[in-house]
Amino acid sequence: MTLEKKHQLNPEKWVGLYADYLFNYTIRRVDNHEVSKDLIQETFYAALKSVPNFKGLASERTWLIAILKRKIIDHYRKVNSVKGKAEIRVNFHQDGSQEGDWIQERVPAKWTSASDYNLEQMELTDTLRKCIDNLPEKYAMVFKMKTMQEMETADICKELDISSSNLWVIIHRARTQLRACMEENWFNK
Amino acid sequence: MKFKLTCDEATAICSKNQYGEASVTDKFRMLFHVLFCAVCKLYSKQNTFMTKCMSSVDKKGVVKSKLNSEEKEEMALKIKEMV
Numbered sequence: 001m002t003l004e005k006k007h008q009l010n011p012e013k014w015v016g017l018y019a020d021y022l023f024n025y026t027i028r029r030v031d032n033h034e035v036s037k038d039l040i041q042e043t044f045y046a047a048l049k050s051v052p053n054f055k056g057l058a059s060e061r062t063w064l065i066a067i068l069k070r071k072i073i074d075h076y077r078k079v080n081s082v083k084g085k086a087e088i089r090v091n092f093h094q095d096g097s098q099e100g101d102w103i104q105e106r107v108p109a110k111w112t113s114a115s116d117y118n119l120e121q122m123e124l125t126d127t128l129r130k131c132i133d134n135l136p137e138k139y140a141m142v143f144k145m146k147t148m149q150e151m152e153t154a155d156i157c158k159e160l161d162i163s164s165s166n167l168w169v170i171i172h173r174a175r176t177q178l179r180a181c182m183e184e185n186w187f188n189k
Numbered sequence: 190m191k192f193k194l195t196c197d198e199a200t201a202i203c204s205k206n207q208y209g210e211a212s213v214t215d216k217f218r219m220l221f222h223v224l225f226c227a228v229c230k231l232y233s234k235q236n237t238f239m240t241k242c243m244s245s246v247d248k249k250g251v252v253k254s255k256l257n258s259e260e261k262e263e264m265a266l267k268i269k270e271m272v
Contacts, residue, residue, distance in 0.1 A: 011272055015265040023256050033254045041264055048271050092197035100195020108232045125246045128239070132246075146208065147243055153210060171208075172201040179235055 007056045007063075011048055018061055022068055029072055029159070031144050039075060043068040069159065076160045079137040088136060088177045108179065111187035124186065131181035135174055142167060143174040194222045196229050203233045207240045 019040065026036040046067050054063060091106040093099050135143060142160065145151045146167070157164050194202070199222040205211040206219070223230045256264075 011268055012265075014268060015261050019256055019261050019264060027254060036254075037256065037260060037264075041267065044264065044268055045271065048268065092195070100197040102196050102228055107228050108235060110231065111235060125242060128242050128246055148246075153208075168201065168205050172204045175204045175207070175236060175239065176200065178239060179232065182235075182239065 007054075007059050009051055009054055009060055011044075011051070014044060014047075014060075014064070018064055021061065022064060025065065026068065026072065028149050029145060030075065030141060031148075035075065039068065039071045043071050046071070072159065073161050076138070076141060079141070082138075088139060088173050089180070091173075091176045091180075106180065109183060109188060111183065127186045128178070128182065131178050131185065134181060135177060139170055139174040139177070142170045146171060192218060192221075194218050196222075196226060199223065199226070199229050200232050200236075203229070203236050207236060 022040045022043065023036055026039050027033070030036055030039070043064060047064055050067075058066070089106070091103060093101050093103060132140065132143070142156065142162075145156050145159075146153070153164055153167060156162075157167055199219050202211050202215045202219040206216060211219070219233075223233055
């Protein structure tokens, strides 16, 4: 060990020093306890493997976060590539002369029971929360980062390595799905 | 750029606008579309209502989960094994 090395690594202390910090960072993005835990474990593994490459220029924490960020992108790509199984229902004609028009069965219906619009009602927000949790993960992740965590569009794009038009398509589909879910489960039940 | 929007495009702008990030031109195009499209007008109203709901969902707070000590011990153990 040379004196020039500003920062050193102490893998034995990682969990004690950084597990909570890394976990908070992750849960805000993936909103799932188990997934967050796994990502952090993977981060520690990856970090251990690249200990020899650590140059000591950044602090241990910064270095671990950089690795974790990569893991979060990998996770997002993974859920994004799961096709078919948990896709969102299509609401608009995708091609032909009616391209961009509402599909007849998916047209919004008027929401009845006006008294149920009361925001104070616990059940209303609970239903919404359930609808959000029912979104396919790739939509849920982006939607929650934007809506619940109120992150900047540019930051989300950077963190998930997606374009802003991509982000808005996801938000649009997520919200259309949520609207339909609220209609089925709350308003016109 | 064509001025007329499809319903898909108009509702997409509506969603973007929920976060205050739609451009002035797009907002204008959307309002014009909604003038003649009752379905998208209804969608827009419901979408705005959902935004209001969302803020109260958020205030009530998503359960802040934390790692418990067992989970941390397990992690530390796994690291030890690898070192």
